[in-house]
Amino acid sequence: MRVAKAGRIATYEGAHWWLNCLGTGLCGSCVIEVRDGMENLTPRTKLEEMHLSEFPRAFRLACQTEIVKGSVTILTRPKIEAQPRY
Numbered sequence: 001m002r003v004a005k006a007g008r009i010a011t012y013e014g015a016h017w018w019l020n021c022l023g024t025g026l027c028g029s030c031v032i033e034v035r036d037g038m039e040n041l042t043p044r045t046k047l048e049e050m051h052l053s054e055f056p057r058a059f060r061l062a063c064q065t066e067i068v069k070g071s072v073t074i075l076t077r078p079k080i081e082a083q084p085r086y
């Protein structure tokens with residue numbers, strides 16, 4: 001998230017740009033999709049598991065995710081479609 005902010009990369013959709021939890025992991029509005037380099041990130045937090053339990057592991061909350069080494073490729077504001085519940 002700090003990297004995104006420094007690069008002025010928008011991680012929020014619509015009104016969430018102003019209405020969000022300021023990075024405490026409570027609102028779930030800063031979803032990103034990691035396209036490459038997942039191994040370079042911190043593990044999912046409990047808050048991420050709560051918000052993203054029905055989404056693929058590549059989905060993360062930007063405010064809860066830190067780069068620990070190397071580089072990553074992410075998609076901000078990914079299309080989130082209903083996931084089947086089988």
Ligand code: FES
Nearest residue numbers: 023025028030063
């Ligand atoms: S800013 Fe609210 S969960 Fe990330």
